[in-house]
Amino acid sequence: MTSVSMPRSSVVRIFGHGAWAIALLALAVLAGVAIGETSISLPVIVQVLANKLWAAGFPLDPIDEGIVWNYRLTRAIVAATCGAGLAVSGVVLQSLLRNPLADPYLLGISAGASTGAVLVAIIGIGAGTISLSTGAFAGAIAAFALVALLARSSRGQTAAGQIILAGIAGSQLFNALTSFLITKSANAEQARGIMFWLLGNLSGVRWSSVALSVPVVVLGLLVCLWHRRALDAFTFGSDSAASLGIPVRRVQAVLILTAALMTAVMVSIVGSIGFVGLVIPHAVRLMAGVRHARLLPLSALIGALFMIAADVLSRTLIKGQVLPIGVITALVGAPVFAMILVRGNRPR
Amino acid sequence: MSTRQEVPGAMLEGSDLSYSVKGATLLSGVSLAIQPGENLGVVGPNGSGKSTLLKLLAGIQRPSQGEVRLGGKRLSALSRRDIARQVAVVEQHAQTGDSISLLQAVELGRTPWLSALAPWGDEDDRIVAQAIADVSLQHLAHRAWHTLSGGEQQRGHIARALAQRPQVLLLDEPTNHLDIQQQLSILRLVQDLPVTTVVALHDLNQALGCDRLAVMDGGRLVALGSPFDVLSPALLDEVFGVRGHWLVDPFDGARVLRLRAPESQASA
Ligand SMILES: Nc1ncnc2c1ncn2[C@@H]1O[C@H](COP(=O)(O)OP(=O)(O)O)[C@@H](O)[C@H]1O
Ligand SMILES: [Mg+2]
Numbered sequence: 001m002t003s004v005s006m007p008r009s010s011v012v013r014i015f016g017h018g019a020w021a022i023a024l025l026a027l028a029v030l031a032g033v034a035i036g037e038t039s040i041s042l043p044v045i046v047q048v049l050a051n052k053l054w055a056a057g058f059p060l061d062p063i064d065e066g067i068v069w070n071y072r073l074t075r076a077i078v079a080a081t082c083g084a085g086l087a088v089s090g091v092v093l094q095s096l097l098r099n100p101l102a103d104p105y106l107l108g109i110s111a112g113a114s115t116g117a118v119l120v121a122i123i124g125i126g127a128g129t130i131s132l133s134t135g136a137f138a139g140a141i142a143a144f145a146l147v148a149l150l151a152r153s154s155r156g157q158t159a160a161g162q163i164i165l166a167g168i169a170g171s172q173l174f175n176a177l178t179s180f181l182i183t184k185s186a187n188a189e190q191a192r193g194i195m196f197w198l199l200g201n202l203s204g205v206r207w208s209s210v211a212l213s214v215p216v217v218v219l220g221l222l223v224c225l226w227h228r229r230a231l232d233a234f235t236f237g238s239d240s241a242a243s244l245g246i247p248v249r250r251v252q253a254v255l256i257l258t259a260a261l262m263t264a265v266m267v268s269i270v271g272s273i274g275f276v277g278l279v280i281p282h283a284v285r286l287m288a289g290v291r292h293a294r295l296l297p298l299s300a301l302i303g304a305l306f307m308i309a310a311d312v313l314s315r316t317l318i319k320g321q322v323l324p325i326g327v328i329t330a331l332v333g334a335p336v337f338a339m340i341l342v343r344g345n346r347p348r
Numbered sequence: 349m350s351t352r353q354e355v356p357g358a359m360l361e362g363s364d365l366s367y368s369v370k371g372a373t374l375l376s377g378v379s380l381a382i383q384p385g386e387n388l389g390v391v392g393p394n395g396s397g398k399s400t401l402l403k404l405l406a407g408i409q410r411p412s413q414g415e416v417r418l419g420g421k422r423l424s425a426l427s428r429r430d431i432a433r434q435v436a437v438v439e440q441h442a443q444t445g446d447s448i449s450l451l452q453a454v455e456l457g458r459t460p461w462l463s464a465l466a467p468w469g470d471e472d473d474r475i476v477a478q479a480i481a482d483v484s485l486q487h488l489a490h491r492a493w494h495t496l497s498g499g500e501q502q503r504g505h506i507a508r509a510l511a512q513r514p515q516v517l518l519l520d521e522p523t524n525h526l527d528i529q530q531q532l533s534i535l536r537l538v539q540d541l542p543v544t545t546v547v548a549l550h551d552l553n554q555a556l557g558c559d560r561l562a563v564m565d566g567g568r569l570v571a572l573g574s575p576f577d578v579l580s581p582a583l584l585d586e587v588f589g590v591r592g593h594w595l596v597d598p599f600d601g602a603r604v605l606r607l608r609a610p611e612s613q614a615s616a
Contacts, residue, residue, distance in 0.1 A: 245428045
């Protein structure tokens with residue numbers, strides 16, 4: 001009897017928390033839209049949204065309308081999904097591989113993406129028919145496939161060790177390839193452009209990016225949440241997970257593939273933004289514990305909020321110049337990570 | 349068709365088990381049947397295949413040859429979850445870097461019983477509390493795992509395994525790295541548990557408390573039977589490379605093993 005009332009109350013609780021999270025996200029997105037080189041007042045933003053969503057017909061300056069709808073809103077939404085996706089990928093990889101230093105780029109994805117981007121942008125593969133994003137996505141997937149293949153056929157002691165070593169090897173290979181292509185073929189201008197893109201750049205974001213990143217992150221989060229208990233069961237390693245009834249190989253394959261796809265999509269839209277996937281999971285663990293039923297959604301939320309804030313900072317910190325967002329996340333993330341390490345080592 | 353005969357009534361049974369990785373044979377031709385309620389000890393020198401045998405029996409690794417049966421059903425035909433509802437494992441080295449409480453660690457034992465349709469309930473809370481009480485750790489339930497002593501962590505692992513409500517419990521050297529008092533109390537705990545247990549052990553005198561002993565050497569099962577029959581001077585010499593003989597403790601009349609290094613080394 002009590003076991004029937006229990007799930008209902010927890011369902012109510014989950015929906016309650018979900019409503020709060022969405023409200024918070026909406027507020028953050030609104031703030032992200034309002035703040036910028038030209039700040040736009042909240043009523044104007046609301047009127048733009050009303051015009052676009054319900055054809056409310058408020059008379060507005062078309063330039064303001066364009067900035068809000070086509071630039072700032074898409075940017076804020078993609079920043080949010082990107083932060084959420086990277087944070088969730090980080091949680092999953094750290095838990096599965098039992099390695100606190102695992103991050104979403106461990107699987108060679110950012111290295112592969114940069115090679116793909118360079119092949120398109122500098123070498124001119126596809127002769128203008130392939131976008132930078134498509135090239136980056138193809139590169140990311142190619143690198144991940146190589147890393148997965150390497151991990152499967154390597155003779156490491158544990159699956160986690162195999163994946164980490166294969167990831168390092170794959171990343172090094174693709175980074176070397178990228179450097180080779182840049183030094184061989186790029187002029188200074190192109191090299192600078194690629195550099196900027198690699199550090200994370202949200203300026204190319206449009207509604208098509210939103211249409212890609214939102215479903216990918218929502219689906220990815222749901223897949224991971226579905227496996228929340230399996231992820232918990234890895235607390236004492238993969239043999240222990242197996243003895244708790246987890247089909248280890250299958251769960252590892254599904255979750256690593258999910259994390260890789262989320263990361264590849266994010267990297268292809270905005271470049272490789274560092275530290276979010278590494279730091280946010282640790283910060284959330286400190287606040288909310290290690291249970292994935294809480295850790296996953298909270299990491300997604302905090303990752304999203306953090307990235308919106310980082311984007312606002314990157315646009316407003318220096319007047320008239322947009323910093324690569326990866327610079328901001330690293331400037332904030334590195335000291336926070338150091339703090340977590342120091343605090344984490346102290347017995348609590 | 350299979351030529352091996354099933355032992356009727358066996359709880360967990362391995363027949364002709366072999367296991368090799370990358371060309372190295374770690375286990376070969378091991379057959380044994382564990383009876384309901386018994387406490388089977390597995391002894392043997394380091395690297396003789398005790399851990400490997402337990403992993404095969406638990407279905408964590410698949411035998412290269414032969415098969416394991418659980419309640420008469422082939423392990424390979426059961427899902428991981430079905431196995432975990434009947435067989436629990438306490439590993440040799442299971443550690444975590446997560447900051448998790450003892451209670452949370454024990455709660456993991458309910459994993460095979462939970463699903464979207466069967467979420468955590470009061471019954472699970474009750475079973476977890478009972479498992480923690482069974483290993484006498486009630487007072488430490490909310491302590492952080494990494495602040496527990498080795499013995500307390502080992503008890504925690506046993507509680508986690510008990511929370512699975514298994515019919516068979518496999519323990520791999522549960523007394524390793526513990527002080528003598530902890531060793532004896534863990535052994536007493538294991539031997540008094542109301543489930544079938546298979547326990548790998550190092551100390552032969554401690555193994556005397558088991559109902560039966562399986563002696564492993566070089567990946568083979570070389571003896572199986574009651575401890576006093578099995579641990580003969582000849583076997584001790586051959587398998588462990590030590591000289592041993594039985595003594596009677598004048599205190600309570602119990603038979604104990606006295607073990608010494610072989611003569612040739614002693615005189616060298
Ligand atoms: N993955 C592996 N690859 C190669 N050899 C292994 C592997 N795992 C264990 N071994 C070897 O198999 C033998 C049996 O190991 P194990 O079952 O752990 O013995 P025990 O538990 O009795 O000490 C040892 O010689 C060990 O070195
Ligand atoms: Mg062992």
